[in-house]
Amino acid sequence: MEEIKILSFAKINLSIDVTGITEDGMHAVDMIMHQISFHDDVNVRFLPDQAKPKGNVDIKVSTNRYYLPVDERNLAYKAAALISSLYADKVPGGRVEIEIFKRIPVAAGLAGGSGNGAAVLHGLNQLWKLGLSLSELCSLGARLGSDVPFCVMGQAGYNFCLPKSIRKDKMAVSCARATGTGTELTPLKGVKQSLVIAKPPMGVSTAEVYREIDSCKIKERPDNDALAKGIMDRNFALIYDNCINVLENYTLRAYPEVKKLKELLSQNAEAEKVLMSGSGPTVFGIFKSISDAKNACEMLRKRRYEAYWTKTTK
Template identity: 30%
Template sequence: MKAWFAPAKLNLTLRVGPPQMDGRHPLDSLVCFTRRLGDHLFVEAAPDLQLEISGPFGKGLSAGPDNLVCRAAQILADASVLPPKANIRLVKNLPIASGIGGGSADAAAVMHALNDFWELKLPLANLVALGAQLGADVPACLTGQPVHMTGTGETLAHTGPLAAMGVVLVNPGVACPTGPVYRAYDALGAGPALDVQSVPNVSDRESLLAYLREVPNDLEKAAIRLVPEIAEAMASLAASPNVRFVRMSGSGATCFALYDDEETAQAGKNFVLKGLANRGFWVEADHI
């Protein structure tokens, strides 16, 4: 049975404009993906649409029609005028409500999987247009490549190669749902209208790091107010040896640190694990 990979999404930068009339926020974000850390998804024949969820973060998740995976499958079936028939097995390895696009990545993975399984042969552009109905992160997750995300997530520009770096992800084990973070951001006084600029060449480490230092994650302050443990995660990463950059991803609560290579990132992971021992924090290393 073919496996489909749903990698963790990292918002390396995230500018957020004031809400529009429809309540959605304009975004300006450089997005990339992990290489190994992620959920896995399998599809097989079934008489109707079924979802089975397992894995370390699968407990308590709804497998009903409200799950983003089921919604993605239904949207794809409706657009193709097909009855949604498939058994989907989702292995949840990523924390939920954590700012690394787990649900969005799963939705993107099932759209790719069913496009193949149902032999629809829809081009990526069609999948992206459908995915935009599900959430701001789904279009970027469908590409699976570094992109500059603008609009409300639906406008994507490929950045070209991104500098390879080691990364450590830390989640404090506290859910940080997107909606409350955006509401807290608005309450703090949403920033001015976005002045979107194209992403420069970030194919080497120093250029990438310089760009990240210049462009913030606007949601950090609001998220930390709701989940103070985010600040602790960032402080632990910042204290790790040979760290190059630390930031929160998306709306939180997952934070990440960048290192020159994966070996250095692994040392950073060990340092953070030692400092946060028995605290229930999720800590993993990978590369981008």
């Protein structure tokens, strides 16, 4: 049996703008994402079986969250199925076992599931010695979901079990600007920030938010050129001025619980910026110090919110 453990990091959106509709009917976006240190653990095992022909691979997924699907609805399962089918001539027969220890809240706008799928791509690339480059892994990720390529990039620089060729790739970064459907990525140098992430006890449908955002009047949009410049120059005033998520225009109106959480966190005098991540319902606050973030986290927990203090990966 061969095994590898991949840290599957969450992400936050420092900005999201919806810029139109692509030819295939998807929403075009312009956004900046940043990886954070909060993570799931994904253990990937391969048990070869000489009685099975090449490419004949069974897949088993398990998790500590009983309510999560462990079949083809799970992105980790889909990732294993995709890579084993595409490289069947190089993959020995056997069984893939994927064990996911979840910490990242589910359906929360933090790319938890996307990260798990990315982790499986990294893991099987190593266990099967496929030799795929980071660019090739990102291309595979794009077939699984719009957030997966970014997760592939971010994990590459922070999993030291991966080969140097992956870890030192110019795309192995923790921050990127995403355009198109979110899969066209431009690397940026990450910034060190202390954070609180929190969510109300409910979920938000990403499909619903993107479907309804077209009918919303967008009051303010991020200047992602300015935001990218602020990140590269470490100009935090410029960064905070352009941390804008246009999806808030729908989610905060349709889901009062999310609006209430954002307002509560915004009342904290130590918060530099408060923003919704993705389509929600998670809200995050940026703080000057980890002690301030811990204090805010404790306040939210006392009010029965699921909350965590963390930091960006840099």
